[in-house]
Amino acid sequence: MYISLRDRPKAEPVGRARRGRVSSTVVTLGVVSLLTDISSESVAAVLPLYLTSAMGLSLLAYGVVDGIFQGASAVVRIGGGWVSDRTDRPKWVAFCGYLLSAFSRGWLVAAQGFAAVAALVTIDRIGKGIRTAPRDAIIAASADPDDQARAFGVHRALDTVGAALGPLLAFVILAVVPGGYTVVFVLSLGSAVVGVTILGLLVPDRRPRRERAATGTRPAPFRWRHLAEPRLRRLLVVVGALSLLTIGDGFLYLSLQDRDDFAAHWFPLLYVGTNAVYIALAVPLGRLADRWGRTRVLVLGHLGLLGAYACALVPAQGAGPTLACLALLGAFYAATDGVLAAVAGSLVDPAARASAIGAAQTVVAVCRMVAATAFGALWFALGRTESLLVVAILMALAVPCYLIALSRRARRSRPAEAAP
Template structure:
């Protein structure tokens, strides 16, 4: 059962059709964006206060927090491909995503009682496993509700709504702490409420757009002269995994890994900005808000730009913006202007890469393995960024902030031309979807 928000001519389920399809985003995509917005309000409100809660309330060390943060960033990689594969295998992307969202909502309950390192580790693991399970099926739903002409625009709209929640969550958390000192439990209750509403919206409103035929694998229906199914005969079943053995997809995964290893975690960039400009520590969370607001502003126009001028070019351009952000953070210039510039560049980078990578992954496979292809790219990025976060922390400790930033900036400048060449060579392997 679902509630259809809008019906477009020619498609009762709300997928844009006709001459204006390239400029119209499906109501299903918008509904999925609302689900992500509610969930991000829930998760980002917790993420914004977690450092204070872990070190100030529970009294754990910064080493313990570093472990928890790494867990928060990387554990979802363990199940991303599994979530995508399950969605493709059963043709039920909505319910696989529903399970992932529900798992994260259950973890919010655990936050109300977690007061030790072990309990927090368990709760955060469950939360991130839920994220890993839901992400690829949700992105497959976005792709299934879109047309080839407006695919990047649809992902841009979804990411814009998603990052609206990412900006609102930290603001709500710090307003609560401003009004209620030590009101961490209140933040956790609010987080749980938003998570439950998001799960409810997904279950009630979003249609389950199947990614494959309801006919059992290995069979096909042959219609009679009147067009009615007359028989079911066996055919040789093509293993869907073969569709993932696409040279273009392999090149894309290589690109995702190379760029992911050279992407510094946002927290390190913010620490560089805070240390250089010496602004008050209580304003630190607003840096997250600034990046998410910039992402929100750029997401939709950048998605439309990518549909028109090329998704691979947009991905490379996004990393040029990331390079510029690194340069702005490295330069010995202080003041609010350079800090704001860095946040705007980071937001532009996310707008040009986050959804675009998923769009590129869909171009090298068919709908039968779409979620698995998306999950493969996301897994490579998650693992690469986990490695980069740990590696940059060690590098910072060994040679200092300035030299670490300089080395990474030079490395990504050298890799970008190679990445552009690899993506150009992958174009010939695009699948007909």
């Protein structure tokens, strides 16, 4: 099982950023994502307290809502990519997804009862699933072929700034206005509406097939066979297998909390620490992926995750192991999130780019949901240390196998690459 190291996309000259610069379209989409993440994460931060304290629902009810929040977008991501490719309108498919999420924010202010909140959270997550692949396809189309991972890094850094600001703004509001959940929801709605407006007015309507026709290249219509590209299939298998060993941030934080008082005392800020590292490393690791090899950086990211598991297993207490775990976890996301989209989009014809990105994101999301469920059962059966050790050993075995496969592919590719 291997993936070609030659994952650079074919040149598409229309509307590209010049070499060494990030397209204004990428930055604008980053601002849209920043505002949308402020909207979604401010709600996610207060949702547990709102449902259990303000609405008086049980922890079981919150568990159902949280499961919807984490997983509902996974099942529609490939559908959003497919519609984008079929219609050749990625901007407006993404716009519909953002608009759907903004719609859910407006009704959340007036929602009463478990069923209403669960339905609105589902609508919001469906909107996220619809918009993700078309938006990433626009980023890939707007970036220089040799700088796509860097472009995704810029976008993801801005996106993560919003993910960090949302909870902070929510907690500031609740500190100033105790019980002011309605104020948080109004902030969320306003941020989402501004983001949708910027997308509709400022982001150009990139149409891959029309742009290829304008350059004299006969545009290929979307075909499902595009997704049967062997390199894409291998990528999906590999990232799916590795994602089955990705247990999720919450379990790592709970493991750190269970080990010592430092993590327990600062638990609410552990998420902020991971996001801060992500913001700092997203662009440098994207640049490294474009220069050194995107699939290699994917492997490097999973080595970082393995290091995070090791830090969580270290019996030593105090700030050192906890901060190292957060740094390695943030590096893992910076090396895999945007880079995976850049790799998947480069392995197929541009007519199927959004579908390929959506397929990769769907596989990762579904496998991580399975991993979280399985690890929860494993923790219940074996305990914290033993269950984490099992996953760390499996990851330690999987990553070298991936490295060996990559090296074998590189050796096989050299004669062809040397040919004129």
